[in-house]
Amino acid sequence: MSHSTKSCKEKQNMRKINLAIFVTLFLFITACAGNLNNVAVDNNIVIEQLAKTTTSWDGTTLPAYPEGQPEITILRIKIPAGAQLAMHYHPVINAGVLIAGELTVITEDGKTLHLKAGDSIVELVNKKHYGKNEGTQTAEIIVFYAGIVDKPITIQQNITDKRL
Numbered sequence: 001m002s003h004s005t006k007s008c009k010e011k012q013n014m015r016k017i018n019l020a021i022f023v024t025l026f027l028f029i030t031a032c033a034g035n036l037n038n039v040a041v042d043n044n045i046v047i048e049q050l051a052k053t054t055t056s057w058d059g060t061t062l063p064a065y066p067e068g069q070p071e072i073t074i075l076r077i078k079i080p081a082g083a084q085l086a087m088h089y090h091p092v093i094n095a096g097v098l099i100a101g102e103l104t105v106i107t108e109d110g111k112t113l114h115l116k117a118g119d120s121i122v123e124l125v126n127k128k129h130y131g132k133n134e135g136t137q138t139a140e141i142i143v144f145y146a147g148i149v150d151k152p153i154t155i156q157q158n159i160t161d162k163r164l
Contacts, residue, residue, distance in 0.1 A: 068148035101139030
């Protein structure tokens with residue numbers, strides 16, 4: 001085999017490899033872009049969009065992100081059956097997914113949201129509210145907060161104005 005024939009075959013193989021890489025990346029990026037609700041990436045991986053919005057659950061437009069060094073906080077919160085959280089508010093954008101049980105969120109002015117396991121929530125920002133578990137098992141929610149360094153993510157309204 002001559003040098004020029006070998007070089008030509010190598011170029012063809014490289015083109016095939018590059019095309020395969022491009023197609024794979026295109027499919028992956030498309031799946032991750034959030035343009036589709038459920039995307040089967042391959043036989044075992046499914047990406048499901050749980051929330052994508054510019055408003056909180058009560059329809060209020062989310063505020064701009066605050067100035068400062070971003071700080072992400074992720075909390076797992078477990079609320080026993082029959083328990084109620086104190087009235088509080090979040091000065092930062094946050095969202096969560098209830099992974100077990102049931103949870104009811106109630107605003108200071110009486111708006112109510114009922115969540116069951118698997119439901120997502122884009123929380124209220126700078127609006128007082130509380131959660132209560134009216135179910136028979138512990139409610140468990142994972143919440144993601146997009147805050148900034150040295151600023152609270154939750155301000156609890158009680159005698160001492162507890163900041164978390």
